[in-house]
Amino acid sequence: MARQVDGPTLTLAEIISRYQGQKGALIPILLDVEEAYGYISADMAEQIAWTMRTSPAHVYAVASFYTRLRTQPRGTNLIRLCSGIACEVEDVTQIQRVIEEELGISVGETTPDDLFTLEMVPCIGVCGQSPAMEINDVPYGNLTPDKVRQILARYRQGET
Amino acid sequence: MPVDYQAIREQAVARVREKEQEIRIFVGFGTCGIAAGARPVLAALQDNLRQAGVSARLQTVGCNGMCYQEPLVDIAKPGRPRISYGQVTPQLAAQLVDDYILGDNPRPDLALGVVGGDGYAGIPPLSEHPFFRGQVRLVMRNCGLIDPGDIDEYIARGGYASLHKALFEMTPPEVIAEVRKSGLRGRGGAGYPTGLKWEGCRGAHGSPKYLLINGEGGDPGAYMDRALMDSDPQAIIEGAVIAAYAIGCEQGYFFIRAEYPLAIERVQRALQQAEERGFLGDNILGSDFSFHLEIKRGPGAYVTGESTAVQFVIEGRQGTPRWRPPHSIISGLWAKPTTLNNVKTLVNVPLIIERGGEWYATIGTEKSRGTKVFALVGHVQRRGLVEFPLGITLRQLINDVGGGPLPGRSFKAVQTGGPLGGCLPAAMLDLPVDFDSLKGVGSMMGSGGIVVLDDKSCMVKTARHFLNFSVDESCGRCSACRIGSRRLSEILTRITQGRGQPGDIEAMETLGKLMGKVALCGLGRAAATPVLSTLRHFRDEYEAHIHEKRCPAGACEMSIS
Ligand SMILES: Cc1cc2nc3c(=O)[nH]c(=O)nc-3n(C[C@H](O)[C@H](O)[C@H](O)COP(=O)(O)O)c2cc1C
Ligand code: FES
Numbered sequence: 001m002a003r004q005v006d007g008p009t010l011t012l013a014e015i016i017s018r019y020q021g022q023k024g025a026l027i028p029i030l031l032d033v034e035e036a037y038g039y040i041s042a043d044m045a046e047q048i049a050w051t052m053r054t055s056p057a058h059v060y061a062v063a064s065f066y067t068r069l070r071t072q073p074r075g076t077n078l079i080r081l082c083s084g085i086a087c088e089v090e091d092v093t094q095i096q097r098v099i100e101e102e103l104g105i106s107v108g109e110t111t112p113d114d115l116f117t118l119e120m121v122p123c124i125g126v127c128g129q130s131p132a133m134e135i136n137d138v139p140y141g142n143l144t145p146d147k148v149r150q151i152l153a154r155y156r157q158g159e160t
Numbered sequence: 161m162p163v164d165y166q167a168i169r170e171q172a173v174a175r176v177r178e179k180e181q182e183i184r185i186f187v188g189f190g191t192c193g194i195a196a197g198a199r200p201v202l203a204a205l206q207d208n209l210r211q212a213g214v215s216a217r218l219q220t221v222g223c224n225g226m227c228y229q230e231p232l233v234d235i236a237k238p239g240r241p242r243i244s245y246g247q248v249t250p251q252l253a254a255q256l257v258d259d260y261i262l263g264d265n266p267r268p269d270l271a272l273g274v275v276g277g278d279g280y281a282g283i284p285p286l287s288e289h290p291f292f293r294g295q296v297r298l299v300m301r302n303c304g305l306i307d308p309g310d311i312d313e314y315i316a317r318g319g320y321a322s323l324h325k326a327l328f329e330m331t332p333p334e335v336i337a338e339v340r341k342s343g344l345r346g347r348g349g350a351g352y353p354t355g356l357k358w359e360g361c362r363g364a365h366g367s368p369k370y371l372l373i374n375g376e377g378g379d380p381g382a383y384m385d386r387a388l389m390d391s392d393p394q395a396i397i398e399g400a401v402i403a404a405y406a407i408g409c410e411q412g413y414f415f416i417r418a419e420y421p422l423a424i425e426r427v428q429r430a431l432q433q434a435e436e437r438g439f440l441g442d443n444i445l446g447s448d449f450s451f452h453l454e455i456k457r458g459p460g461a462y463v464t465g466e467s468t469a470v471q472f473v474i475e476g477r478q479g480t481p482r483w484r485p486p487h488s489i490i491s492g493l494w495a496k497p498t499t500l501n502n503v504k505t506l507v508n509v510p511l512i513i514e515r516g517g518e519w520y521a522t523i524g525t526e527k528s529r530g531t532k533v534f535a536l537v538g539h540v541q542r543r544g545l546v547e548f549p550l551g552i553t554l555r556q557l558i559n560d561v562g563g564g565p566l567p568g569r570s571f572k573a574v575q576t577g578g579p580l581g582g583c584l585p586a587a588m589l590d591l592p593v594d595f596d597s598l599k600g601v602g603s604m605m606g607s608g609g610i611v612v613l614d615d616k617s618c619m620v621k622t623a624r625h626f627l628n629f630s631v632d633e634s635c636g637r638c639s640a641c642r643i644g645s646r647r648l649s650e651i652l653t654r655i656t657q658g659r660g661q662p663g664d665i666e667a668m669e670t671l672g673k674l675m676g677k678v679a680l681c682g683l684g685r686a687a688a689t690p691v692l693s694t695l696r697h698f699r700d701e702y703e704a705h706i707h708e709k710r711c712p713a714g715a716c717e718m719s720i721s
Pocket of ligand 1: 347377464466467468502506682
């Protein structure tokens with residue numbers, strides 16, 4: 001996945017041109033922008049709207065409807081902790097508390113050093129390994145407080 | 161000119177045979193395997209093999225369903241059976257290299273079983289393991305066995321023979337007739353007869369016609385669709401091409417949640433390989449039938465798994481369901497006749513073509529033919545994905561397959577059917593799991609999620625969990641769902657905080673039933689099911705919370721303070 005550390009790999013114009021002439025291109029464009037930039041800014045929404053002959057409000061409405069699309073910048077490492085039923089019954093709340101304590105933030109927030117953003121999402125599809133989370137799309141299962149602390153430490157030391 | 165399938169098959173078999181001349185090590189590398197730590201295990205195997213100077217073929221495979229035993233590693237020496245090992249750590253991996261790759265001790269004490277054959281060296285067949293005993297693996301026939309990145313392995317196991325048969329020995333109406341005969345019903349949850357849907361779409365006016373594959377796999381707790389896409393993408397594609405031929409579609413879209421990057425990568429690769437071999441694209445296998453299939457990423461919202469919402473996402477709009485009729489088979493994607501099928505539904509199709517609808521119909525029950533993949537999670541000893549003929553009882557699944565509750569705990573309830581399903585008590589465990597039986601008692605089979613809850617679980621809190629989910633996931637278009645879910649969630653939250661009031665139960669029942677009648681889509685119509693089913697089967701727990709301000713399971717906020 002493209003990371004902001006090295007700067008986005010594609011410009012907005014390049015992303016848009018990939019889908020030139022295709023029907024239903026708005027969502028793939030937004031997903032690619034999200035992947036390259038980590039979020040969709042108001043400026044970008046406006047540019048996309050302009051090239052696609054639609055209104056920025058429409059682009060924004062579509063973007064804010066979906067969990068994968070963000071309209072706010074996020075930290076280098078995106079933690080997505082599962083709040084699905086299989087994880088809930090394995091006490092994911094305890095794991096949530098550990099992460100919040102370790103990072104000093106609550107769900108939905110980004111650490112002041114921009115290193116981590118924490119989100120809760122319903123089911124990441126590894127329910128046999130609950131409780132589970134993903135960091136930058138890498139899944140981690142069978143979480144315990146100790147295991148979570150070790151994983152976070154690795155990311156603090158620069159793992160991506 | 162029809163392409164000679166036998167020749168393709170023989171080449172694939174030859175290539176797979178060549179691999180079998182080497183020592184092969186298979187690492188379970190589905191998303192679940194990776195989550196359990198398969199990456200460091202793979203690295204340890206590589207290091208140890210390199211240090212020892214032995215050449216062996218390390219292969220990544222998908223998930224065989226035995227999630228509680230992940231990371232899984234299988235070893236097959238030339239001329240010896242394939243042996244499976246569970247809960248492999250990097251240390252254990254090094255040990256296995258020493259003992260069985262360098263040495264000749266297959267470590268029966270550590271082995272789970274022998275894959276696909278008789279016992280060996282005191283190791284029993286894996287099929288006799290309590291987790292696998294009695295399973296009938298149709299949909300999961302290749303899962304965990306083959307490398308999802310190598311089409312030869314799929315073909316060598318008979319893959320694409322059914323497509324060849326359908327194209328050159330059957331007319332489209334004959335394919336539909338066979339699927340109708342099989343009694344196959346949609347595996348995405350609603351259970352609509354697949355053959356009937358295809359027939360309706362084939363007969364609908366308008367062209368082009370579209371085929372959509374539903375790989376949203378959205379039900380929390382029911383992760384089989386993701387595992388299937390990770391493990392055997394070719395089987396889904398073969399089923400889709402046969403479906404397209406039967407219906408008369410030239411264009412299809414494979415809808416996969418963007419949150420499933422591994423599935424997207426593997427399906428992408430599989431599409432490319434299928435196209436290279438002529439199973440997809442123009443003039444498939446030399447016939448005059450052409451079909452193109454393209455991935456569309458789902459941007460993440462539970463409701464986008466609903467049939468009309470899938471179409472809106474592909475059209476680039478907000479994924480909000482619409483009122484029906486018109487039905488999608490008449491007017492769907494871009495207002496053209498459209499068939500939507502779940503990935504598991506399609507994986508059944510090649511088998512039905514190969515062995516016949518009559519054979520398929522002998523499996524399962526009268527109204528629910530075939531097998532079903534279940535995701536067995538929660539408070540059981542053995543968690544994972546299993547496949548059984550429809551009609552297996554809840555008790556068999558939970559006790560025989562899952563090994564029952566954890567030591568020192570007892571069974572309380574089983575939640576089935578995903579967030580729109582319900583909770584059932586111990587007295588109902590002998591009910592068969594099929595499309596209809598659980599509906600009679602206020603739950604449903606749905607996509608096959610089975611979440612076991614033990615005595616430390618609070619049923620009011622469980623209902624609240626699901627209602628909060630529906631509040632978050634309601635698309636907001638119809639007020640019954642938007643406001644109804646929120647009201648139910650508020651009442652449930654109050655009750656779990658010790659602020660329940662007389663009349664709450666009745667208010668929730670009235671509201672829940674109303675939502676079932678007037679909501680726009682399946683989400684709103686079933687969002688109250690978790691409340692209604694727990695009120696029906698665990699009413700005393702609600703009463704204890706409301707009247708005695710007490711949580712019998714000791715799990716609610718009020719029991720902590
Ligand atoms: C809110 C909602 C979410 C759904 N999510 C999914 C899903 O994730 N995957 C799926 O295959 N079907 C899902 N469905 C069912 C589909 O609407 C549809 O019935 C199914 O994909 C049709 O395929 P089938 O006939 O092969 O089952 C959902 C339905 C509703 C109401
Ligand atoms: S419920 Fe947590 S991964 Fe599915």
